[in-house]
Amino acid sequence: MKLYIYEHCPFCTRARMIFGLKGLAVDLQVIMEGDVETPTRLIGKKAVPILEKQDGTFMGESLDIVRYVDAIGPPILVAPLSEGLDAWVKEIWPTALKLFIPRFVEGDFAEVATPAAREAYRLREEHAFGNLDELRNTTPTLVGQIEPMLEALVPLLASRKAIGINDITLWPLLRSLSIVRAVIFPEAVRSYMEHLSQKCGVPLLFEQSR
Ligand SMILES: N[C@@H](CCC(=O)N[C@@H](CS)C(=O)NCC(=O)O)C(=O)O
Structure with a gap:
């Protein structure tokens, strides 16, 4: 899978975290600031993070990405909500x-x-x-x-x-x-x-x- 990010972005960090915590490989792709074309082509708006799934489709919204990745194999986000x-x-x-x-x-x-x-x-x-x-x-x-x-x-x-x-x-x-x-x-x-x-x-x- 490929994750489109800005390195500084806290929402992108959420998505990076879940891959690392689960020990799943992901290809990080930095989108340049000012690049409107790439994210708009992928998800119809200028926002990161964007996940390119194995089936070639794209997903935005950090917490949706986190939940999607956590559901691959046994979930690790098991602590009750505080x-x-x-x-x-x-x-x-x-x-x-x-x-x-x-x-x-x-x-x-x-x-x-x-x-x-x-x-x-x-x-x-x-x-x-x-x-x-x-x-x-x-x-x-x-x-x-x-x-x-x-x-x-x-x-x-x-x-x-x-x-x-x-x-x-x-x-x-x-x-x-x-x-x-x-x-x-x-x-x-x-x-x-x-x-x-x-x-x-x-x-x-x-x-x-x-
Ligand atoms: N609700 C979104 C928020 C993502 C977000 O605001 N990302 C910022 C980067 S920190 C962004 O893409 N801003 C639009 C831009 O680059 O113009 C999520 O959780 O993924």
Whole structure:
């Protein structure tokens, strides 16, 4: 199977995770930012991730892809849904976005490897978030807001024994935040991040934090 992604994209990370966690091979294909033609041809709109299945058909929507792949052989997403974790992800998401988006735009990702692609990405995010330099300047305030939220995650993680759909929505968000150098993760959160990175084979972004 082939998975069309942006390397930075947390929704694409969800789909990458399930292949890694299940030990299933997948051919990763990066779509360049600004390439409207490829995704539109495959699923009728400009959005990733896109899965090309073995029968040659295409599927969009990260969680649909995750459920489809998990159903190949014995499912591994067996942990019961944690409403606490679900609510935590929804609460932190808007603040986290404001921190990682301005850094993604400057990031070292294959989809922005050309000046034209990087500019297309910058314009896309500026359209959604306004001036990105101004957003970056709010980092200290945003970090002050997000660190207590990360502390509140520690007890929610403590009781986790099996992997479930919560990990598929939570871990990509934490991975995205790992590009923000100013964010200090509680030890238990950092160890959860490293552990799942190893298990699913998707790298964190600490090495290019900025
Ligand atoms: N609901 C979709 C959301 C996917 C999504 O928003 N992907 C972003 C990339 S991070 C995208 O493709 N945006 C459109 C674009 O590139 O213009 C899913 O879960 O797969």
